[in-house]
Amino acid sequence: MICKxxxxxxxxxxxxYLDSFINYEKKVDYSYGKTLKLARVxxxxxxxxxxxxxxxxxxxxxxxxxxxxxxFCAYLLASGGxxxxxxxxxxxxxxxxxxxxxxxxxxxxxxxxxxxxxxSELISKDEVVSxxxxxxxxxxxxxxxxxxxxxxxxxxxTALAFKYFLKENLDFVVLETGLGGRLDATNVVCPLASIIxxxxxxxxxxxxxxxxxxxxxxxxxxxxxxxxxxxxxKPTVLRVFRESSCKLKSKLFVFGRDFKVMRSSLCADSSNFxxxxxxxxxxxxxxxxxxxxxxxNASLAIASIFLLKEKGVLESDIKFKEAISNSFIEGRFEILxxxxxxxxxxxxxxxxxxxxxxxxxxxxxxxxxILIFAVSKDKxxxxxxxxxxxxxxILTRFNGSRACGPAEIQKRCKLKNAFIAKDxxxxxxKAKSFYNKDSxxxxxxxxxxxxxxxELIQHSK
Numbered sequence: 083m084i085c086k087x088x089x090x091x092x093x094x095x096x097x098x099y100l101d102s103f104i105n106y107e108k109k110v111d112y113s114y115g116k117t118l119k120l121a122r123v124x125x126x127x128x129x130x131x132x133x134x135x136x137x138x139x140x141x142x143x144x145x146x147x148x149x150x151x152x153x154f155c156a157y158l159l160a161s162g163g164x165x166x167x168x169x170x171x172x173x174x175x176x177x178x179x180x181x182x183x184x185x186x187x188x189x190x191x192x193x194x195x196x197x198x199x200x201x202s203e204l205i206s207k208d209e210v211v212s213x214x215x216x217x218x219x220x221x222x223x224x225x226x227x228x229x230x231x232x233x234x235x236x237x238x239x240t241a242l243a244f245k246y247f248l249k250e251n252l253d254f255v256v257l258e259t260g261l262g263g264r265l266d267a268t269n270v271v272c273p274l275a276s277i278i279x280x281x282x283x284x285x286x287x288x289x290x291x292x293x294x295x296x297x298x299x300x301x302x303x304x305x306x307x308x309x310x311x312x313x314x315x316k317p318t319v320l321r322v323f324r325e326s327s328c329k330l331k332s333k334l335f336v337f338g339r340d341f342k343v344m345r346s347s348l349c350a351d352s353s354n355f356x357x358x359x360x361x362x363x364x365x366x367x368x369x370x371x372x373x374x375x376x377x378x379n380a381s382l383a384i385a386s387i388f389l390l391k392e393k394g395v396l397e398s399d400i401k402f403k404e405a406i407s408n409s410f411i412e413g414r415f416e417i418l419x420x421x422x423x424x425x426x427x428x429x430x431x432x433x434x435x436x437x438x439x440x441x442x443x444x445x446x447x448x449x450x451x452i453l454i455f456a457v458s459k460d461k462x463x464x465x466x467x468x469x470x471x472x473x474x475x476i477l478t479r480f481n482g483s484r485a486c487g488p489a490e491i492q493k494r495c496k497l498k499n500a501f502i503a504k505d506x507x508x509x510x511x512k513a514k515s516f517y518n519k520d521s522x523x524x525x526x527x528x529x530x531x532x533x534x535x536x537e538l539i540q541h542s543k
Contacts, residue, residue, distance in 0.1 A: 090215045093207040099214060100177070103225075105235040107172060107260070108482055110460045114288035118265035122230040123237050127244065127270065129220045134244045137167075138395075139255045139271050140386055143263035143300045144279025146434045147313065147379045150371060151279055152258045153411045154383035159254050160186040160200050161405035162398035167247040167255035168202070169268070171236070174412060174533035181205040181243045183250060186401075198404045205246055213242050213249075236260050240267040262289050264302020274395055275386045276303050276332075278323065279379065280313045282433025287460055297322035306330045309389045311382050314338045341385045343377045348444055352407075353377055359388050368407045372415040373441045380406055413532045415441050418539050422514065423449070423522045426536060428529040432462055435469040438526060442470070449522035452476070454509045456531040457491060458484040464495050466527065474516050476501045478509040480530040506534045 084102035089095065106112055127134050140155050142148050149170050156168040166184045173179035186200045217238075226232050247255050257273075259266040262285070281297050289299045297319040304310050304326045312323055314337045327334040335341060341359035355377050357364040364384065369376050384406075390396050413428040415438070423446075429438040442451070453472040456479050457463045463486070467475075477488035477500050486494075488502045503509035513523045525535045 088218075090211060090218060093211055096207075096211045096214045097177070099218070100235060100238065103235045103238050104232050107236065108484055110458065110484055114262070114265070114285075117231065118234075118261075118267075119230055120265060120267075120269060122233065123240070123267045123270055125230060126220075126224055126233065126237060126241055129224060130217055130241055130245065132241060132244050132248065134248075134270055135272070137244065137247060137255050137271060138253065139257050139273040140275050140277065141257050141259070141268065141271055141273035141303050142277045142279065143259040143266070143303045144277075144313065145282040145284050145296070145300075145431065146429075146437070147279035147375060147382075148258045150376060150379040150409075150411055150414055151277055151382050152256045154380050154406065154409050155256045155277075155386060156182075156184040156202075157200055157405040157409040158383055158387050158400055158402065159256070159396075160184045161198060161401035161408075162186075162396060164253035164396075164398065165250070167243070167250065167252045169240070169243045169247075169255065170258045171260050172529050174529070175537060176204070177239065178204040178207070178210065180239065181246060183252070198401055198408070200405065200408045205243075209246060210242070213245050217242065217245070234267075237267045259303065261285060262299040262302065264299050266303075269303055272305050273303075273308060274393075275309050275311060275389055276305065277311045277382050277386055278303070278313065279382065280375075280433060281315055281319045282431060283462065283465075284431035284433065285460070286462075292318075294318045294322055301326040304330055304332055306332065308332050309386075310334045311385045311389070312336045313378055313382060335385060335389070337378055337381055337385075341381060341388075343381055346374070346377055348372075348374060350445070357381055357384055359385050362388050364402050367403055370407060370410065372445060373437060374444075375437045376414070380409075412536070413529060415445075418525075418536065422517060424525070424539070425522060426525040426532045428532050429466075429526045430457070430461060430528050432465040432469065435466045435526075439469045439471075442522075442524075446522050448520070450520050452513045452516050452521050452523045454478060454503075454506075454513055454523065454525045454531075454535070455491070455527045456480050456488070456506070456509075457486050457527040458530075459486045459490075460484070461486075461527075463491055463527075467495055467497075470524070472524075473521075474501065474513075475499075476503050476509045476512050478503040478506055478531075480506065480528055480534050482530055485528075485530070506531065507538055510535065510538060
C-alpha cells in the first residue's frame with residue numbers, strides 16, 4: 083500500500099502508484115458480484131468532476147472479438163475526419179496501449195486525391211503523470227470505504243481515460259468492457275450504440291456457468307432506446323438479448339439476419355467481402371486481419387456506423403474501404419516471423435480456440451503445429467487444447483499470479499508427452515529445436531503469454 087503523501091514525479095512513479103490499487107486482472111479468487119460496484123465508479127467520477135455523460139460513445143461487450151471490433155469502429159469514425167478515443171484492454175507491453183486517440187488526415191477532402199492516413203497515438207507518459215497527480219488527492223480519499231470497498235486499477239484507469247478523453251475534446255469514444263458488462267467500470271456511459279460480439283464460455287466462475295447467465299451479464303450494457311448490434315449467437319443467447327432489448331425498447335440488429343457478409347474470400351494476406359445492411363451495400367472491402375471471424379467483427383462495426391448515420395449523428399462521409407483496410411490490432415493470428423514461421427494469437431477460451439483451429443485449417447492446412455501454451459488458472463484448458471491438433475506441445479508460464487504452472491497444466495490436461503519450459507524464453511528455444519520447413523510454431527493461451535513472446539522475439543531481431 084502506498085502512503086497518501088507519495089509523490090508522483092515521473093512516469094515510473096505514476097506506474098508504481100497505479101500498481102498500488104488492487105488489480106483484478108491479476109487475480110482469480112474474488113467475488114465478481116460483491117467486488118465490482120458501479121456505484122463506486124460513479125462516486126469516483128463525480129468526486130473527480132469527470133462529466134462522463136458528455137462522452138459520445140460506442141460501447142462493446144462480448145466473449146471474443148471485442149478488441150478487433152472496437153478498433154474497426156475507431157478507424158471507421160476516424161476515416162470521416164473525426165477525432166476518436168479508443169479504450170481497450172488488456173495491454174501487451176505498456177498500460178498506455180489501453181488509451182489511444184485515433185485520427186485521420188486527408189479524410190474530409192472531397193475529390194482531393196489525397197490518400198487517407200489514420201494514426202493511432204497512445205496517451206503520452208507526460209499526460210499520465212499530469213492527470214494522475216491531479217487525481218491523487220481524491221483517489222486517496224476514496225481508496226477504501228466501508229460502504230463501497232476498495233478502488234481497483236481498472237476503475238482508476240478508466241477514470242483517467244475518461245478525464246483524458248474529455249480534455250482532448252474528442253468527437254467520439256469507443257469503449258471496450260473489461261470483464262462482463264453489467265458491472266464493468268465502463269458501463270456508467272449511455273452510448274450512441276451498443277455492440278455485443280460473440281458469446282461463449284469464459285470466466286464462468288464469475289459470469290455464470292451457462293451461456294444464458296453469461297449473456298445476461300453482457301446484456302447489462304444495453305440501455306433504453308439505444309440500438310444494439312449483435313454477432314451471430316446461439317438461440318439461448320439471442321433470447322436473452324431479445325428480452326433485454328424489448329424491455330428497454332432498444333432495437334436489436336443481428337449479424338446474418340439484419341446485416342450480412344456476402345461474396346467473401348479468404349486469401350493468404352487479406353480477406354475480401356461485400357457487406358449488406360438494408361438498402362446499404364458496400365463492395366470489395368478488404369481486411370488484413372486474418373480469419374473469417376474478422377469479417378463478422380468488421381461487419382458489427384460497419385453496422386453501428388450505418389445506424390449512427392441514419393440517426394444523423396455523423397455529418398461526414400465515412401471512407402469504409404480505407405478504414406477497414408487500415409485497421410490493425412496486435413496478437414490476432416499475427417505472424418511474428420516468416421523465415422521461421424511463427425504465429426501468435428491471444429485466444430484464451432474454448433470459443434476463441436475454435437476460431438484459431440479454423441484459421442489454421444484455412445491458412446496452414448498442411449503445417450505440423452509446435453504449440454507453446456500457457457494459461458490462467460481459471461480457464462478451461464482441457465477444452466481449449468482439444469481444439470488444436472499439435473505434433474509437439476511445450477507448456478510454460480507467463481509472469482503473474484494468475485498463471486497456471488506448466489506441471490499443473492500437464493496434470494489437468496493429462497498430457498503425457500508434453501515438454502515443460504520454466505519460462506517463455508526457454509519455450510521459444512525448445513520450439514526452435516523442433517522446427518523444420520513443414521512446421522509452424524503457434525503461441526497461444528493468454529494475452530500475457532503473447533505479450534512476453536512478442537517482446538522476446540522483437541529483442542532478438
